[in-house]
Amino acid sequence: MNSPMLTPLVPSLPLMDPGGYVRSAFDYWRDAMERSLLFLDVMRHRGNQYLEHIAKTKPSVLGFDTEMLIDGRELPRPVNYELLRISPPAGISIDPHKRPFVVVDPRAGHGPGIGGFKPDSEIGVALRAGHPCYFVGFLPYPQPGQTVEDVVEAEITFLRHVIERHPTISEKPIVVGNCQAGWQIMMAAALEPDLFGPILIAGSPLSYWAGERGKAPMRYIGGLAGGSWVTALLSDLGAGLFDGAWLVHNFENLNPANTWWTKQYRVFANVNTEASRYLEFERWWGGHVVLGGEEIQYIVDNLFVGNRLSTAQLVTSDGRRIDLRNVRSPIVVFCSRGDDITPPPQALGWIRDLYEGVDGIVANEQTIVYCVHDSTGHLGIFVSGSVSRKEHTEFTANMDYIDVLPPGLYETSISRANERPDAGLIDREYLLEFTPRTIAELDREVQHVPEDDVRFATAARISEINLGLYRLFVQPWVRALATPGTATWLRRMHPNRLGYRLLSDNNPLMAPIAALAEKVRADHHPVEEDNPWRVGEGRLSGQIAGVLDAWGHWRDRASEQLFLLVYGQPLLQAVVGLGTGHPPRRRPGGEPEHRRFVERRQAELRARVAEGGPHEAAMRSTIYVLGGAPATDERNFKRMRASRAELEPRSTLADFKHLLREQFFILKCDREAALDAIPTLLKGLPAAEIDAQLEHIRHVLAASGDLSAHAADRFARIEALFVRARSEASAEADEDATMKRSRPSVRKASGSASQRRRRKTDEA
Incomplete structure (x- = not known):
């Protein structure tokens, strides 16, 4: 870069190039080459970080010190979950009189720790508020034969242990379930309602059929694939294990512009400032875990394709019905319009699936509170520092208030105190307000389409047929060919995993990158932001992202139209037994026992x-x-x-x-x-x-x-x-005074009329 042959030419460039375009082009070319080497070095660090992370016995990105209290592998029904106690950082004291706070992390392809990823997190907020905190995490591989019911029972055991550790606190723990953990916690609360205090479910899809047309592409995947037979095939190829990288792959497909270009370009364009943030997040994003074949099949069949949780159709193996109306704790639903993985209709649709009106919510003594963020994405709901400092801080500060809200449906709104006319009456930065809502008002968020329910019910029937055919004709052959060795090789060759390995020190071609990057860092020549070639680079990046976005929107619209067309055919609906004109599923009716209970309670x-x-x-x-x-x-x-x-x-x-x-x-x-x-x-x-x-x-x-x-x-x-x-x-x-003046002996013996009444009240 400092060649003697180039140095004399530099002063004369302005004379030959008055506009400075040649000089700016040279500066940009040098900076782009240097950034390319630094970018490759960041990718190398990412790959090495991935290999180091997955080699751990208990990989986690949790940012707090912990103490393990219960190892789920030692329970009567072993699971790969564990209960951890969070040790408060220096400078934070815990109030022993405050109710415990339990965060349950999602197991949806990634490893544990996202609920306490950094200081501004759900756990960080609760610790600063003085709550004793506990964390439910998991190991990368399931226990043999582990089921969803086993996990639910383990979480119930964990919660009982937390309650036993705080015998002087009468209020039950606050429980937070993120994404997949949200519906899992709701299942547990429906089975054991007396163990739970307020429940916060963040970005959790409890009603998978729901969604606004044009904005919920993931709900069509099962139908377009012909049902859950694909899940069974992948589990069989994995020798009974399902690679969570496939779930992550589905998430990434939702936003091709960010997955294939924007995320990487942001690091390339700002390699000196973005590298650490990118590597920190990729440690979690690339930490893929494995699920049991039986577990994921249950999830896909009953929740994603079957959508049975939101209408009380799930029954445990020992005959207990999982009815979300049994939950007695206040339920706080936090979702976002910017979330394309769990949009508001999927987070809130279960409420209208269960209830025709608010009177039903009140009759079941349920308190349901929902908050809809305007813009944050799925991960931002429980990862974003700004969301933690605002929404999660307000939820945590007001949980006692939420716990005493009378039964009903409420929407929350959060306003900044200094922007309100009554700012003098507010003692914190934000104010959380509650507005009673009706099911009709909730429908503005859910946007229910009855015809779509028939389509999804048809897709669920087709899924059952195809799964049965796969199990009869194909599954025996696949299982005979699959071995633990081939399963391990297939997991390593998954595109999401392979990308990390290829750009790590395991690849000999990456060997010179570290040394070259070190030399560049010692003598980096970044160009100014107004460099015309750098400006052009930014515009070109925007155009590439725009093209990928347009392709993604076209693909989603085409998928939606194909799903609606195929599963909207009256003939197909009639063939699977849904051509009667009746709704494919009804809201759960009130059981006679519950109606009699309500009548007795009213009396x-x-x-x-x-x-x-x-x-x-x-x-x-x-x-x-x-x-x-x-x-x-x-x-x-x-x-x-x-x-x-x-x-x-x-x-x-x-x-x-x-x-x-x-x-x-x-x-x-x-x-x-x-x-x-x-x-x-x-x-x-x-x-x-x-x-x-x-x-x-x-x-x-x-x-x-x-x-x-x-x-x-x-x-x-x-x-x-x-x-x-x-x-x-x-x-x-006045009567007592008159009596006192006229009949003092009687007054002395029996007291005043008001005193007599007061004695009767006390005796009663």
């Missing part, structure tokens, strides 16, 4: 309308004013709970939750009778205490600013009821 609530005291009256009034929810946002909840703690220091969050839900159900059961009973609940209190209770309600409601016109009208009604109770209390006080 009990009606009998308790007039039972209680000032706490019940205040809670009932607050819920009524706020339209059925306990608070418009976290501020009301904090004031309500703090006030109750002052009035009843020994009350726990569980007591507060019970009181709130009980009063919510009483209002829901018979609102007019519940309101008319408020003066009865206040009987026996002096007028001053009734005024204090009314002021307490006013103080709680003021936490979120001025009331709306509707809420103000409701508060006026509550105020009138309290005034009526106050008048009755004043009248009683």
Whole structure:
């Protein structure tokens, strides 16, 4: 580069090239060659990193120190999962009174650790909030004969152990399930609902048939392949093991521009700044794991192609129905419109699959909260630092609030405090608000198309037929030919794995790259960003990415149209038994036992309308004013709970939750009778205490600013009821005073009328 022959020419270049194009071309050519060598060296590091990572017995990208508590391989039904306790980093202290936080990582082709990949992660947020944290990870190879049910039972065992480690905490653990782990956790919670506190499922496809046309290409893959027989074939070729690299391959095919060009070009264009970030992520992205053939077949048949989880059609091997309506913990669903792997319809469609209206959600005593991000991608939901600092921080900070929300369907929105007119009332950077929703409003996100359900049901029937034919005619031959040796060779030759190996030190052709790259780093000559050739490079890259994007969109549209055309044929639908005009699947009806339970519960609530005291009256009034929810946002909840703690220091969050839900159900059961009973609940209190209770309600409601016109009208009604109770209390006080003056002996023997009533209330 500093040849004596070139050096004299450099000063004269501007004279011969007034525009500087030759000089800029020379500078760009030199920089491009240097960046090419540095880029190849980054790829070499990536390959070496991959080989080092997969050679580990327990590869993980978890960024925190851990202690293993339970090895799933030692359970009665062995699995390759393990329960880890997260050790808090230096400078972070854990509050022993806070409920545990359990993060379950997805096993969908990649290795474990993404939930705690870096400090700004789900685990990092929970640790900074003072929660004891636990992590459920896994090993790269399954145990022989391992099933999905075995994994679900192992996670139930892990959760029981976490609860046992915190006997003084009455609230159950908060559980986070990312992607594939989300539906797995929901299955566990449906089987053992009493073990779970609030559940956060992030980017989890619980309703795989759902999706907006033109935006959910992955849901067509099973039908276009003729069903799940392909999964069985790959498992048989793997000698009973399914290579997770095939799942990663499907994910990468969704975005050909990023997979084949943009991701690599970003490193090439900014090799000095992007290399470390790229290598850090590739350590997880390339850490492929293996699934058992029986496991992946169950997943594809029952969830992806069959879509049986969202309509309570799954039954365990011992006869237990997996019905998501059994979940009693609040469920927080976090998804994004920018996610092409689990778009919002697939994350939220299970709600409308189970329920025709919100009344059904309330009758099942379920609280479902959903949050839809505008733009982040699938991995950004649980990897992005900005999402962790905002959404996950707010979810973690408000889990106690979410835990006491009355049954119903809510949408959350997060706003920056300094951008709101009531900023003075907010003590944190963001504010989390909750808005009650109906199933009709949810349908705007789900965009359900009944005709598509018939198509997917047809594809599921065809899948069963093809799988049966494969097992009868082909599977015996494939299994006879496949051996552990051939399976290992096929895994190594997978394109996703081979790319790492070819660009590593295992390839002799890469040997000179390290030395050349070291020389370039010592004397690198980067060009300015305004270099015309560098600008042209950027434009050319954009055009290449644009062409790949256009091809990907065309492919997705063609796949969608082919699927809709083939499986929309009335003849094909009739052949598989779906040509009757009836919906292919119905929402699960309420079982007679559950209906009788609801009827008994309503009768009990009606009998308790007039039972209680000032706490019940205040809670009932607050819920009524706020339209059925306990608070418009976290501020009301904090004031309500703090006030109750002052009035009843020994009350726990569980007591507060019970009181709130009980009063919510009483209002829901018979609102007019519940309101008319408020003066009865206040009987026996002096007028001053009734005024204090009314002021307490006013103080709680003021936490979120001025009331709306509707809420103000409701508060006026509550105020009138309290005034009526106050008048009755004043009248009683006057009566007591009169009795005291006229009949002191009787008064001494029996006490005042209000005291007698108060004694009766205490005895009751």
